[in-house]
Amino acid sequence: MKRGIFVILILMTSLSTAAGQDVWTPEKMLLVNKPGSIAISPDGKWIAYTIDELPKTGDKSEYLTHIWICTVDGSRSMQLTAGDKSCHSPKWSPDGKWLAFTSSRNGKSNIWLIHPDGGEGRRLTDVETGVSSYAWSPDGSRIAFIERDPVTQDEIAHKDDARYVDKDFKYNHIYTINVDPEAVEKPTPVRITKGDFHVTYLVWSPDGKSIVFSHQPTPSINHWRFADISIVSAEGGEPRVLAGGQGADSSPRFSPDGKTIAFVSARGDLGWAWHGRLCLMSVSGGEVTELPETVDDSPRPIEWAPDGSGIYYFEVDRTNRHLFFMPINGSEPRVVNALPGVCVSADISPDGSLVAFSREDLELPEEIYALRLAAPGDAGSNEPLKISNANGHLPDLPLAKSEVITWTSFDGTEIEGILCYPLNYEEGKRYPLLLSIHGGPSDVYIRNFTAGPDFYPLQAFQAKGFFVLRPNPRGSSGYGWRFRYANFSDWGGADYQDLMTGVDYLINKGLVDPERLGSMGWSYGGYMTAWITTQTNRFKAAAVGAGVINLFSFTGTTDILGFIPSYFEGELWERGDVYRAHSPLHNIANATTPTLILHGEADFRVPVTQGYELYHALKRKGVEVEMIVYPGVGHWPQQPKPVLQIMNHHLEYFSKKLLGNN
Numbered sequence: 001m002k003r004g005i006f007v008i009l010i011l012m013t014s015l016s017t018a019a020g021q022d023v024w025t026p027e028k029m030l031l032v033n034k035p036g037s038i039a040i041s042p043d044g045k046w047i048a049y050t051i052d053e054l055p056k057t058g059d060k061s062e063y064l065t066h067i068w069i070c071t072v073d074g075s076r077s078m079q080l081t082a083g084d085k086s087c088h089s090p091k092w093s094p095d096g097k098w099l100a101f102t103s104s105r106n107g108k109s110n111i112w113l114i115h116p117d118g119g120e121g122r123r124l125t126d127v128e129t130g131v132s133s134y135a136w137s138p139d140g141s142r143i144a145f146i147e148r149d150p151v152t153q154d155e156i157a158h159k160d161d162a163r164y165v166d167k168d169f170k171y172n173h174i175y176t177i178n179v180d181p182e183a184v185e186k187p188t189p190v191r192i193t194k195g196d197f198h199v200t201y202l203v204w205s206p207d208g209k210s211i212v213f214s215h216q217p218t219p220s221i222n223h224w225r226f227a228d229i230s231i232v233s234a235e236g237g238e239p240r241v242l243a244g245g246q247g248a249d250s251s252p253r254f255s256p257d258g259k260t261i262a263f264v265s266a267r268g269d270l271g272w273a274w275h276g277r278l279c280l281m282s283v284s285g286g287e288v289t290e291l292p293e294t295v296d297d298s299p300r301p302i303e304w305a306p307d308g309s310g311i312y313y314f315e316v317d318r319t320n321r322h323l324f325f326m327p328i329n330g331s332e333p334r335v336v337n338a339l340p341g342v343c344v345s346a347d348i349s350p351d352g353s354l355v356a357f358s359r360e361d362l363e364l365p366e367e368i369y370a371l372r373l374a375a376p377g378d379a380g381s382n383e384p385l386k387i388s389n390a391n392g393h394l395p396d397l398p399l400a401k402s403e404v405i406t407w408t409s410f411d412g413t414e415i416e417g418i419l420c421y422p423l424n425y426e427e428g429k430r431y432p433l434l435l436s437i438h439g440g441p442s443d444v445y446i447r448n449f450t451a452g453p454d455f456y457p458l459q460a461f462q463a464k465g466f467f468v469l470r471p472n473p474r475g476s477s478g479y480g481w482r483f484r485y486a487n488f489s490d491w492g493g494a495d496y497q498d499l500m501t502g503v504d505y506l507i508n509k510g511l512v513d514p515e516r517l518g519s520m521g522w523s524y525g526g527y528m529t530a531w532i533t534t535q536t537n538r539f540k541a542a543a544v545g546a547g548v549i550n551l552f553s554f555t556g557t558t559d560i561l562g563f564i565p566s567y568f569e570g571e572l573w574e575r576g577d578v579y580r581a582h583s584p585l586h587n588i589a590n591a592t593t594p595t596l597i598l599h600g601e602a603d604f605r606v607p608v609t610q611g612y613e614l615y616h617a618l619k620r621k622g623v624e625v626e627m628i629v630y631p632g633v634g635h636w637p638q639q640p641k642p643v644l645q646i647m648n649h650h651l652e653y654f655s656k657k658l659l660g661n662n
Helices: 005-017 153-157 221-226 460-462 493-510 524-535 551-557 561-566 576-581 584-590 608-621 640-659
Strands: 032-040 046-053 064-071 077-079 087-092 097-105 110-114 131-136 140-149 173-179 198-204 210-216 228-231 240-242 249-254 260-264 277-282 288-290 301-304 310-317 320-325 342-348 354-361 363-372 402-408 415-418 433-436 467-472 512-520 543-544 595-600 625-630
Touching: 032 087, 032 342, 032 354, 046 277, 046 354, 046 363, 064 087, 064 097, 077 249, 087 131, 097 131, 097 249, 110 131, 140 198, 140 402, 198 249, 210 221, 210 249, 210 301, 221 551, 228 249, 228 354, 240 260, 240 277, 249 301, 260 301, 260 640, 277 524, 301 342, 310 342, 320 595, 415 460, 415 493, 433 524, 433 640, 460 467, 460 640, 467 493, 493 512, 512 524, 524 543, 524 584, 543 640, 551 576, 584 608, 595 608, 595 640, 625 640
Parallel strands: 173 198, 320 342, 433 467, 433 512, 512 543, 543 595, 595 625
Antiparallel strands: 032 046, 046 064, 064 077, 087 097, 097 110, 131 140, 140 173, 198 210, 210 228, 228 240, 249 260, 260 277, 277 288, 301 310, 310 320, 342 354, 354 363, 402 415, 415 467
């Protein structure tokens, strides 16, 4: 079979780039697969999961996602779906006879059914605008799904070239469809909700009579902070609000007895940095019970324990992302899997005796693991069993050391980060340093696999002889909500000092050459990199990726209009002096650092005009500057081709500027 042109190009480039070197390159890092979406069968014997990988045929720059199933001991596995269209979100029917999944095999994302022992998939829905999420009814007779409102015939007939801003929204609403895989004619979906609200998530009641769902006022990304939770009859009718008011209420989960709803509530907080708590309330409404504080006040619920004793959830804890269990009796939450690393997705078996989850660590590519539970939320002494082999194809290449470090900032605050060492590091020798700054600013650097594909190819940098420091300055998640809110109205202030004290710490330890420093970052990381160039000339090169440069123009052109007013605690006409003081563009007179600007041309989050403002200002000032624009690429490039380009552009730029490579 003919091998894909894009894959051949990657392999050829990889061989030529690494000629004579047995090291990681951006091309090889792109071959790391990513497991996801996990579903345990009703009888607890099988686990379905997805794997994202580069296709082996065709010439498209895209990842393909397909479904695999394996036994819970990993002894048997097989790929269940195949083809040139991705398949997502596997969910077992309650009797275990079918797996549902979503795929755009017919142009739009629809629900398909397949036997778990293989065979051809059968399309269940024929939705014009695509299915965004779905759930089986408890008895398996129906599936509820979320569909965007289609364009009407009247709208088509009166269509013109004008587009009204913030009008004529197309909302997500809930539909149900009968499930009869053997039916000759496809059943007709029944609409359950209607009105001027946008559904984002749904879940059936255990008795199948009701559907609880979260919704926001419009599809606008700005309105996630106003999400509410309502309940509606599974036959349709007028929804009843369960949790509403200021701040987001989302991610509802029915208790096994159907009497209680668990959900995450911001409790009136409208901040973009997010401050949430697991809460409980009766299905009939009434008082809300707040469960104990979690390590970061940003829990992401998975499911109730089958006995109703508590809720499983994910949360970032410093540089780890663990699976936790929150008892509902008021006692403190506990870690289910305390191994260092990052848990991304998980599922709990119907009887509660097994949890399957994905995990990766600094030197461990992501795979699926199964863990026997001694009791709900208690892993006991059992060790997780690896049951997938998603990355067994990777080359056996050396992984340079990485470790978590801490240092003291200017005001005594402890700051943590991940330090990536040069390959073949020699003690006593000083090396060039790349300061890598995460986005958000409420993102966080955690213990992801360092050879995975990333805008900043860590192992490739390490193979070139760089230290890479990945700090979590104040404003980052993982250290509690107070730390996450600590940079409000202060971008470029204490967070900047957190970064500089980290650099100084490494210099003072004799690890880093102070004459060979570089800085790089994307989004808020791009903002901070640009800010650094206006505050100091100690860095010899900077790479600004999709960075916020001018808080005034950014606030009026981004698709997240409330973001800067939230972080700077007021509108631009109220706090113009603060916006100006914290904008890199308004401090550009101090900039002298050679700068590379990278930006997606189709970026609506941080419009490409932000990059052009920085480029033209530096150009007119006489500072060495280059700008690369990626056509058709948005804020967070996902497709292999632009990701590979960005990785290589960073690697080539800093190798030239700090290593003298041409």
